[in-house]
Amino acid sequence: MTKKKKESKTLKVQEGIEPPGTIHPDAVEKFRKHRKRLLEAGDYVNGILSGDRSLLSQAITIIESALPNHQELAREIIRGCLPHAGNSVRIGITGVPGVGKSTFIESLGIRITKAGNRLAVLAIDPSSERSGGSIMGDKTRMEDLSSDPNSFIRPSSSGGSLGGVARKTRENIILCEACGFNVVFIETVGVGQSETAVHSMVDFFLLLMLAGAGDELQGIKRGIMEMADAIAITKADGSNREKAGRARAEYQNALHLFPAPDSGWTPRVMTCSALEGGGLDKVWETVQEYMQFTRENEFFANNRRQQARYWMYEFIHESLRSHFYEQAGMQEQLQSLENQVLSGSKSSFHAAMEILEMYRQGKKPA
Numbered sequence: 096m097t098k099k100k101k102e103s104k105t106l107k108v109q110e111g112i113e114p115p116g117t118i119h120p121d122a123v124e125k126f127r128k129h130r131k132r133l134l135e136a137g138d139y140v141n142g143i144l145s146g147d148r149s150l151l152s153q154a155i156t157i158i159e160s161a162l163p164n165h166q167e168l169a170r171e172i173i174r175g176c177l178p179h180a181g182n183s184v185r186i187g188i189t190g191v192p193g194v195g196k197s198t199f200i201e202s203l204g205i206r207i208t209k210a211g212n213r214l215a216v217l218a219i220d221p222s223s224e225r226s227g228g229s230i231m232g233d234k235t236r237m238e239d240l241s242s243d244p245n246s247f248i249r250p251s252s253s254g255g256s257l258g259g260v261a262r263k264t265r266e267n268i269i270l271c272e273a274c275g276f277n278v279v280f281i282e283t284v285g286v287g288q289s290e291t292a293v294h295s296m297v298d299f300f301l302l303l304m305l306a307g308a309g310d311e312l313q314g315i316k317r318g319i320m321e322m323a324d325a326i327a328i329t330k331a332d333g334s335n336r337e338k339a340g341r342a343r344a345e346y347q348n349a350l351h352l353f354p355a356p357d358s359g360w361t362p363r364v365m366t367c368s369a370l371e372g373g374g375l376d377k378v379w380e381t382v383q384e385y386m387q388f389t390r391e392n393e394f395f396a397n398n399r400r401q402q403a404r405y406w407m408y409e410f411i412h413e414s415l416r417s418h419f420y421e422q423a424g425m426q427e428q429l430q431s432l433e434n435q436v437l438s439g440s441k442s443s444f445h446a447a448m449e450i451l452e453m454y455r456q457g458k459k460p461a
Contacts, residue, residue, distance in 0.1 A: 133157075133164075133165075133168065134150075136168055136171035136172050136175060137175065138150075139153070139154045139157075139172050139175075140172060140175035140176055140273075142154075143172075143176055143270055143273050143274045144176075144179060144273060144274070146274055146275050147274075148247055148274070151247065151270060151271070151274045152247075152249065154169075154172050154270055155249060155251075155263075155267050155270060157169050157172065158172070158173070158263045158266050158267065158270070159251060159263050159267075169266070172270070173266050173269060173270070176269055176270050176272075176273035177269055177273075179272070179273040180268075180269040180270075180272035180273050181272060181399070182272055182277060183215075183268075183271070183272045183276060183277045183278060183279050184277065184278050184279070184298055184299065184382065184386055185268060185279045185281065185296065185297040185298045185299070186278070186279065186280050186281070186297055186298070186299045186300075186301060186382060187281045187283065187290075187293040187294060187296075187297035187299070187300045187301065188200060188280055188281065188282050188283070188301050188303065189282070189283040189289075189290050189293065189300075189301075189302060189303065189319070190302060190303030190304060190305075190329070191303075191304065191305060193305065194303045194304065194305045194329050194330075195303070195305075195329050195330060195369055196282055196303060197218075197237055197282070198369040198370070199303060199327070199329055199367070199369045200216060200218075200237065200240070200280055200282060201237040201239060201240040201369070202369040202370075202372060202375055203369075203375050203378060203379065204216065204237075204240045204243075204246060204280070205239060205240055205243065206375055206376065206379060207278055207379065208240075208243050208245040208246055212245070212277055212278050213245045213246070213247075213275055213276045213277055213278070214240075214243075214245065214246045214247070214276060214278045214279075214280065215246070215247045215248075215249070215271035215274075215276035215278070215279045215280070216237070216240070216246065216247070216248045216249070216279075216280045216282065217249050217251065217264055217267055217268065217271070217279065217280065217281050217282070218248065218249070218250045218251070218282040219250075219251055219264065219281070219282060219283055219289070247271065247274070247276060249267065251263075251264070251267070264281060264293075264296065265296050265406055268281075268296065281293055281296070281297055290319050290322060291318075291322075294322045295402055295405050295406070296402060296406070298385075298386065298389070298395060298398070298399075299324050299325070299382050299385055299386070300322050300323055300324050300325075301323065301324065301325050301326075301327060301378070301382075302319060302320065302322075302323040302325070302326045302327070303326075303327050303329050304326055304327070304328050304329070304342065304346065305328070305329060305330060306328050306330070306331070306335060306338040306339040306341070306342035306343075306366075320346075320349070320350065320353065321353050321354070321356075323362055324356075324358070324360060324362055324385055325362055325363045325364070325365065325378070325381050325382075325385075326346050326350075326362065326363070326364045326365070327364075327365050327366070327367050327374070327378055328342050328343050328346070328364070328365070328366045328367070329367060329368070329369060330368060330369075330370075331366035331367055331368050331373065331374060332368035332370060332371045332373065336366075339366040340366060342366075343364045343365065343366050346364045347363075347364040350362050350364065357394065358385075358388075358389050358392075358394045358398070359388075359389075359392055359394065360385055360388055360389065363381055365377055365378060365381065419454055422454065425450075428450060428453075429450065432446040432449065432450060433446075
């Protein structure tokens with residue numbers, strides 16, 4: 096009797112139906128049929144030259160892709176657009192976190208497009224450590240500017256390269272210029288080593304600063320201030336207006352202590368409010384004055400040439416680095432050497448020389 100009761104209480108589970116996968120096969124097939132096919136390089140070039148922002152966006156995606164077939168197509172697109180590029184004002188914009196870069200860019204950008212210009216904003220987003228994707232989404236934070244027919248906003252993931260500068264930003268500038276955008280903003284993640292790279296691809300470097308956030312002169316690296324062609328103290332409105340005025344005077348005095356820039360231009364410090372609009376016209380006027388000044392003394396053209404040379408060597412360095420790590424068996428050999436270094440059986444120097452010598456001689460890693 097006891098045995099029967101125990102058996103009756105035993106839980107019996109019947110086998111059910113095999114659950115479906117997370118993605119239905121029909122949906123996968125439908126996606127394959129409807130996804131955009133790659134066009135010929137000439138189609139992208141002609142579309143970009145005609146001002147097609149959709150094809151411009153697709154071309155930028157191809158340039159930022161790491162797929163081998165996309166790389167070759169990207170080179171052809173750039174080659175076709177290059178003769179039509181170079182006719183824009185390239186402005187780098189950076190600042191400490193919380194300074195309001197996106198709000199500033201949107202407010203100033205709307206003024207620029209209303210004046211009859213076409214503006215492209217290349218916003219370099221920090222990359223997610225896990226997925227590598229953009230995590231800020233500047234396009235969603237510039238709603239008015241993104242809906243402006245005379246503007247183009249492209250947030251790009253930094254991909255962890257050079258402290259936040261997207262690897263293909265310079266090529267993206269060429270495409271935007273060929274598409275007819277005569278003003279290009281490059282917004283960086285924040286104050287860091289990325290600013291050096293941005294400075295090497297723009298004509299005018301604008302530094303945004305915040306007043307009343309501690310010791311102003313200690314709040315930013317000296318090297319960044321030395322690169323700035325102008326400093327704008329943001330959020331100069333309401334009760335913060337007086338603080339912004341004091342910060343402007345302090346920064347202006349500090350700039351006099353730095354060596355004179357090669358351009359011969361005297362950097363300026365201004366105050367502005369992106370919410371109220373005060374001072375934004377002065378910022379744009381300063382950019383235009385700088386462009387006229389540097390064109391007259393021929394610094395503008397010479398600077399563009401020096402930048403082109405710099406990026407030639409950068410591309411060589413990047414290509415060599417990629418070629419090195421993409422060698423068959425390289426990752427396994429590096430892991431083996433890394434383990435020997437960690438165990439103390441081989442020094443870092445000898446491990447590095449061993450793998451480099453193998454690479455130079457063209458030997459395949461064991």
